[in-house]
Amino acid sequence: DAGVIQSPRHEVTEMGQEVTLRCKPISGHDYLFWYRQTMMRGLELLIYFNNNVPIDDSGMPEDRFSAKMPNASFSTLKIQPSEPRDSAVYFCASSFGGVGDGYTFGSGTRLTVV
């Protein structure tokens, strides 16, 4: 298996623009998680899905952030409009059955908003 695949690896955008991050989980995994990592705050859970249904989005910082999972093999995290403080590395992770063994992170998308 190729693991959790995220795209793009790097994204540079201007303030106010819409940004879409993409994630393909490991085949067969029924949970998908979106995280944000910054030097100041470390890894923060934004939202997670179970069987394509959003379960907990309490970590989403504000209405500018939205996430969807239209099917078991694809999820998006969208920021509209983007702001410089959104600059961070965004990770997607997937697992089977929750947060037990097999919880796997993607390589992340480094977002820079200028």
Place this chain on the structure above:
Amino acid sequence: KNQVEQSPQSLIILEGKNCTLQCNYTVSPFSNLRWYKQDTGRGPVSLTIMTFSENTKSNGRYTATLDADTKQSSLHITASQLSDSASYICVVTGGYNKLIFGAGTRLAVHP
């Protein structure tokens, strides 16, 4: 408040030396504790995962210990290599399958 604290914040050692990283947590209820290695520019990769009943678990030159009574864990790296240079993150699973992350220890192994 559920917290995971790691020490030291950063560490420099010479290649071939051993080192120990610490993790203290105040998470309740407790489900499991895992250590991740995160190379620069990469996602975290799991090294070990331990449940309440496990005291020690090894993965090659990495050995993790868990004391559930004192709520402390350590990660010992034996005969360090340059490729061990990375951030090491302690993560505790609490109630409702919520992962609580430590801030990490940044390890640099010098030749």
